Amino acid sequence: MADLRELYQEVILEHSKAPRNFRALPAANHKAEGYNPLCGDRFTVYVATEGDAIRDVSFEGAGCAISKASASMMTQVVKGKTRAEAEQLFERFHNLVTGQPAPGGDAPALGKLEVFSGVSEFPLRVKCATLAWHTLRAALEGKQEAVSTE
Amino acid sequence: MTAPANQLRATPPAGHALNVEKIRAEFPILHQQVHGKPLVYLDNAATSQKPRDVIDAISRYYERDNANIHRGVHALSERATEAYEAARCAAQNFLGAALPSEIIFVRGTTEAINLVAQTFGRTRVGAGDEVIVTTMEHHSNIVPWQMLCGEKGAKLRVAPISDRGELDLEEFQKLLGPKTRLVALTHVSNALGTINPIREIVRMAHDRNVPVLVDGAQAVPHLKVDVRDLGCDFYAFSGHKVYGPTGIGVLYGKSDLLAAMPPYQGGGDMISSVTFEKTTYNKVPFKFEAGTPDVAGAIGLGAAFAYVNGLGIEKIGAHEHALLAHATEAVSAIPGVRLIGTAPQKAGVLSFLIDDIHPHDIGTILDQEGIAIRTGHHCSEPVMHRFGIPATARASFALYNTFQEVDALVRGIAKVREVFA
Structure with missing residues (x-):
């Protein structure tokens, strides 16, 4: 049970049950769809940018606890960041969930996203944890096709 | 909330004669721990484990008889050819086919269906024609027909299913019409476990002179299949789901249909003679087996048939049915559980949801046990759409599973609910 509690931390379970920013965003000027064929997770991420800043971000869709909680917490963390900061956060988050050392330099701290460190012990769940982030990146890059984790 | 195991264990039915303890000893892979717990393998609808007999037959072939077949004049080639053709006869007997030449070795069910779509389908289906499938098909019995219909300007018609996961025979019959060129449907649904009334469906289709292809991937491991009794025109299955190796499967086709069909792939072994002006194709079934086939796979599959025959498919089916009945009762008694697929006629598949917990989370937690x-969607996305769900958790049973393992599943589900409480 110890391992499972590392994965399914209280904060993660709480976000999966009551996801934040879980809605469409009428003011969005960027939007992308993400799909994880392995488990059928499917999210749409909406972003409203102003210049280089992410003014607002939200998501909709269905997925497992890990992917939903990750999407929920991502929207909280990237709001108000610049695009470059969001990209750096993704890189840092990716390293966290794949068990790689954190990148050096002045990358922003992950803060509460550290609760996803348990994912690194469950390689099959890395795609769940990163789906929303891949989708955010696609939205910001203006990708038209749905991003897939495969 | 976990009830004592003795309260959960149903009494095996009378005449239930499989010696499961002895059987388990014959499957080397079952005797291992996963995450510190004894392996409970309930993913048999995806692939079954292999008995020692099958593993040994493959090793023996490579250690003693390996050679290319049908063309060699030396002793090893003769032995390899004989063993390969003996496997074909074993498949013929297993399916109750009239002739060994009605058995074509393929890579699996998927290739068998593609073969029929690309040969029979391309010559028989034209613009405006129709092919009927059902909502409960695996993607492998949808996509080949979609590709064919797209190429030919034909239409794919879909027979609906009920809330219990049964085929709606009335609606199916309505779809049968003058434009119908083929019915392609599954014998047993991989996502729901439903057993379709193939004989009745074949009769309805044949009344309209429409041939029927049956995807038997999920049926052959659990039911006695007799293609002449069913009356179907094509029957496809994969070796690896019936205790044989991966990479080998069978397409059965009625001899007159096979004889009229063009070849699938060109190459060696499928020809009688080749010049740059004209090539004469070999006779059935070799016409459909271009290139060096999976000889070891066929031999391994033959050993799997012998293994299943030795135990008796009826006894295997009865054992799995008892496991399913026990699992259905015990799992549906857990609060928050919803079963997907509740047809009265089912093979050993239990698809379920727990509260609003995503199946992927269920799978991870059970794996830790x-x-x-x-x-997931079990390669049957239309079934998921039909029930308005993204995925299910699916336990599927085989001849080596025990009632204790079903109880372990029930305890595992309790743990899932505990984590998500």
Whole structure:
């Protein structure tokens, strides 16, 4: 049970049950769809940018606890960041969930996203944890096709 | 909330004669721990484990008889050819086919269906024609027909299913019409476990002179299949789901249909003679087996048939049915559980949801308990759409599963609810 509690931390379970920013965003000027064929997770991420800043971000869709909680917490963390900061956060988050050392330099701290460190012990769940982030990146890059984790 | 195991264990039915303890000893892979717990393998609808007999037959072939077949004049080639053709006869007997030449070795069910779509389908289906499938098909019995219909300007018609996961025979019959060129449907649904009334469906289709292809991938491991009794025109299955190796499967086709069909792939062994002006094709079944086939796979599959025959498919089916009945009762008694697929006629598949917990999370937690199940859409997305769900958790049973393992699943589900409480 110890391992499972590392994965399914209280904060993660709480976000999966009551996801934040879980809605469409009428003011969005960027939007992308993400799909994880392995488990059928499917999210749409909406972003409203102003210049280089992410003014607002939200998501909709269905997925497992890990992917939903990750999407929920991502929207909280990237709001108000610049695009470059969001990209750096993704890189840092990716390293966290794949068990790689954190990148050096002045990358922003992950803060509460550290609760996803348990994912690194469950390689099959890395795609769940990163789906929303891949989708955010696609939205910001203006990708038209749905991003897939495969 | 976990009830004592003795309260959960149903009494095996009378005449239930499989010696499961002895059987388990014959499957080397079952005796291992996963995450520190004894492996409970309940993903048999995805692939079954292999008995020692099958593993040994493959090793023996490579250690003693390996050679290319049908063309060699030396002793090894003769032995390899004989063993390969003996496997074909074993498949013929297993399916109750009239002739060994009605058995074509393929890579699996998927290739068998593609073969029929690309040969029979391309010559028989034209613009405006129709092919009927059902909502409960695996993607492998949808996509080849979509490709064919797209190429030919034909239409794919879909027979609906009920809330219990049964084929709606009335609606199916309405779809049969003058433009119908083929019915392609599954014998047993991989996502729901439903057993379709193939004889009745074949009769309805044949009344309209429409041939029927049956996807038997999920049926052959659990039911006695007799293609002449069913009356179907094509029957496809994969070796690896019936205790044989991966990479080998069978397409049965009625001899007159096979004889009229063009070849599938060109190459060696499928020809009688080749010049740059004209090539004469070999006779059935070799016409459909271009290139060096999976000889070891066929031999391994032959050993799997012998293994299943030795135990008796009826006894295997009865054992799995008892496991399913026990699992259905015990799992549906857990609060928050919803079963997907509740047809009265089912093979050993239990698809379920727990509260609003995503199946992927269920799968991860059960895996930590050593329990292997499948989670996802099971390559049957239309079934998921029909029930308005993204995925299910699926436990599927085989001849080596025990009532204790079903109880372990029930305890595992309790743990899932505990984590998500």
